[in-house]
Amino acid sequence: MTGGVRKRGSTWTWYTSRVDPATGKRRYYTKAGFHTKKAAQEALSAAIAKLNETTYVQPSKLTVGAFLQDEWFPATKARLRPSTRANYETNLNIHVVPALGQIRLQQLTPARLATFYGELLARGRRDGKGLAAKTVRNIHALLHRALKDAVRWGYLARNVADAVDPPGLDSPEMQVWRPEQLRAFLKHVRDDRLYALWLLVATTGMRRGEVAGLRWSDVDFTTGRVSPRRPRVVVNYAVHEGNPKTAKGRRSVALDPATAAALRDHLARQAEEKAIIGSGYLDSGLVFTWPDGRPLHPDVITHWFKRHARKVIWRNGQREQVGLPPIRLHDVRHSYASAALAAGIPAKVVSERLGHAAVGITLDTYSHVLPGLDERAADVVARLILEDSEPSVSASGVKSGVNKSIAPHPGEEVRGEDPGQ
Helix, strand or coil: CEEEEEEECCEEEEEEEEECCCCCCEEEEEEEEECCHHHHHHHHHHHHHHHHCCCCCCCCCCEHHHHHHHHHHHHHHHHCCHHHHHHHHHHHHHHHHHHHCCCEHHHCCHHHHHHHHHHHHHHCCCCCCCCCHHHHHHHHHHHHHHHHHHHHCCCCCCCHHHHCCCCCCCCCCCCCCCHHHHHHHHHHCCCCCCHHHHHHHHHHCCCHHHHHCCEHHHEECCCCEECCCCCEEEECCEEEECCCCCHHHCCCEECCHHHHHHHHHHHHHHHHHHHHHHHHCCCCCECCECCCCCECCHHHHHHHHHHHHHHCEEEECCEEEECCCCCCHHHHHHHHHHHHHHCCCCHHHHHHHHCCCCHHHHHHHCCCCHHHHHHHHHHHHHHHHCCCCCCCECCCCCECCCCCCCCCCCCCCCCCCCCCC
């Protein structure tokens, strides 16, 4: 590698070049503005050393905004899920570019990023209030990904987002229905045309997009299994068919006999509707549709769920009550998982049925169920080992048996983190 310095006007400039090992082409590097020849020579030596270490980047005036909007996002968006692409575009246009866009990319520092996150938490919303910590974490993930690509593309020597910690998340109370409340809901919708949908969500924990995009080709009545493959997700009210959220989302879930029977009944009803409508029927292959075969918008499913839940009559203690505690349709998924873990189903099995990327997500999300299970599991296992001894007595003074269920105590509250998995 060679180079030199030369005087241009009243200042000195260094220049050098080398063959890029990745492309085999020669690249040229230069920097001007040094007041003395010695300063230019010292800077040249430092630049050559960095190039030999492959850490040197060509000085650039490229701004954060120009890099993100003109280069990175156009090159990346085709690989993103529709919902992720929409979130990235919104966060770039509303939060990132207005605050950081004029800063030169190579001058962005960890301190400036940390300050930016603090500003978002304090007053990042349009009404002057702070953004939720989860939203700021999503913005951090976006910037970390973009700056990582900037390093790979030769714009930066390091990813400054590596040196910034995103805000932590609180652990809000998780809103779920207890098994008896879920049972009351299913009893209320027993004669509903979409009873099989409500039952499927309650007994498998499938996501809204998964049931909305479920096809009859995904249902195997012979083996009693269902395999959601093409979820239908909503982005700005427009429906997009995509791939499962994670690789583990491509799963096969066993059906219980009651849910399988409800799906068979639904198939028979759909065949009757098709026969009645005749040539006007739109055969989309979807399991859950309008009577004429048109696909259901996922938001419509959510609306119907809320309307049904408000009308349920259920016994709350010693009195009857109209309307179940308000929860989201997605929280039925949490209700299923909490009940499964409380019933003693291994976390690994629950994780696989939910389609979580790793069992750690399941354990973190439903950590509220684990303490009680841990105490009761300790008692049960101790009795199995010491079965010739006297029955152990729990902290409550109640003797436990070897075959005692480890289901939750009546009235036991369910609390924990809700990351929206």
